[in-house]
Amino acid sequence: MENLQRIGISVDDRLLREFDKAIAKKGYTNRSEAVRDLIRRSLEADRLAEPETIATAAVFVVYDHHQSQLAQKLIKLQHSQLLTAISSMHIHLGHHDCLEVIILKGRVSEITKLGDSIISLKGVKLGKVNLIASD
């Protein structure tokens, strides 16, 4: 589908040896694949640093599920008009604690705001938002 191009890169001996050792340790079988990953990750980091970028994000909430109003509030927050909740997953971490993973899509700036709203909810033991990928 995509056309592959072959580009030439000059790298000094020592840097190349170190790089080859590092990527072998990480499981790469192929230098091109490792360089492409560096390029992709660098572009992604740039895009996700822009507040206007549309991104997919994961929201993690650890809470005590005996606090029944919280589940209600979390669902309500997922129906905000500025973000699109795609899917969520509920995981039992122990007798009291459960982890809710919510995958949603929207502007980076709105995702950050939503994260703050969730972390500040009473009963949330731990809340985190991680940007996964730009659109």
Place this chain on the structure above:
Amino acid sequence: MENLQRIGISVDDRLLREFDKAIAKKGYTNRSEAVRDLIRRSLEADRLAEPETIATAAVFVVYDHHQSQLAQKLIKLQHSQLLTAISSMHIHLGHHDCLEVIILKGRVSEITKLGDSIISLKGVKLGKVNLIASD
């Protein structure tokens, strides 16, 4: 269940005013809750910085689902002996791309290694590992 204690903290006027403004913006209705969150997050960050800590983590993998062998390899990696895969979720991001979110548990050092193995798989467009919470 837990006994609450009331502790006294001295804060200068200006810092307190700024803090109250910032937490109101984030949705807190209560200063104690905001301070407890800062304490919890600081302790969590310390714990997750230790390679020996047992933690719950999320692995995100964006890949082209036409690459059928990849799904197979991802499942195999989830059955590693050093980590416990708890649950996973599959999300369709577009015609080609899908996102696999894998929640697993294990030592921070092993989670990092697994992340490297996944990111280096051929066909993975984007791979990320996020530590969520210590045990």
Place this chain on the structure above:
Amino acid sequence: MENLQRIGISVDDRLLREFDKAIAKKGYTNRSEAVRDLIRRSLEADRLAEPETIATAAVFVVYDHHQSQLAQKLIKLQHSQLLTAISSMHIHLGHHDCLEVIILKGRVSEITKLGDSIISLKGVKLGKVNLIASD
């Protein structure tokens, strides 16, 4: 100079025990001081996340000092009109390498741009920008 206020915070037993242990290990002799630090750092992180904030930053550049044009270009970049270079320090890391630490002030968005310009200079082995404090 500043008026100190005494505020009361409710914290559950277990969290408080863990916090006391963690701050003792870090060298705090006083719980108020540790909580104030958490508050200050959280406010700082929020401010430095805003592109419009005026901040003090450190730019680190590791380069081979045999590349004499580079020193020239670095000085030129420090005289950009959008940022104010405050001070700089030159450190000999080895026979070839030296480290230049440049402290400057300006908008967070401009600091980021300058960082990119420096890292991309030919001869720079390593370039980093760290935001230190908001104004």
Place this chain on the structure above:
Amino acid sequence: MENLQRIGISVDDRLLREFDKAIAKKGYTNRSEAVRDLIRRSLEADRLAEPETIATAAVFVVYDHHQSQLAQKLIKLQHSQLLTAISSMHIHLGHHDCLEVIILKGRVSEITKLGDSIISLKGVKLGKVNLIASD
């Protein structure tokens, strides 16, 4: 001095176009240089993540210079036996506040500990430690 090698990397059209656009914006005039920077930065990040790595670091301390004992304590900390202070710079940020930038060398694990000791000193308004480069 160093022998340059020319390696070939396959990259698909779209990724290459995006990369070329991004590096032009950052000021690169040369694709090889940009790829070498990605490789260097990735190797550095791996090295600095190891607690045993010997690294150069910058410690930033913002404090009110009217607190004279603090300057004394900072100097004492710089003479710890496990770390080597290389150089330091003092900057006047305003009537009260000054910024001390201390460049030191040592094991990453020791640098982290020193950072905690400094941040916890009474009178320090803001303390940060940034790893610059591995040895």
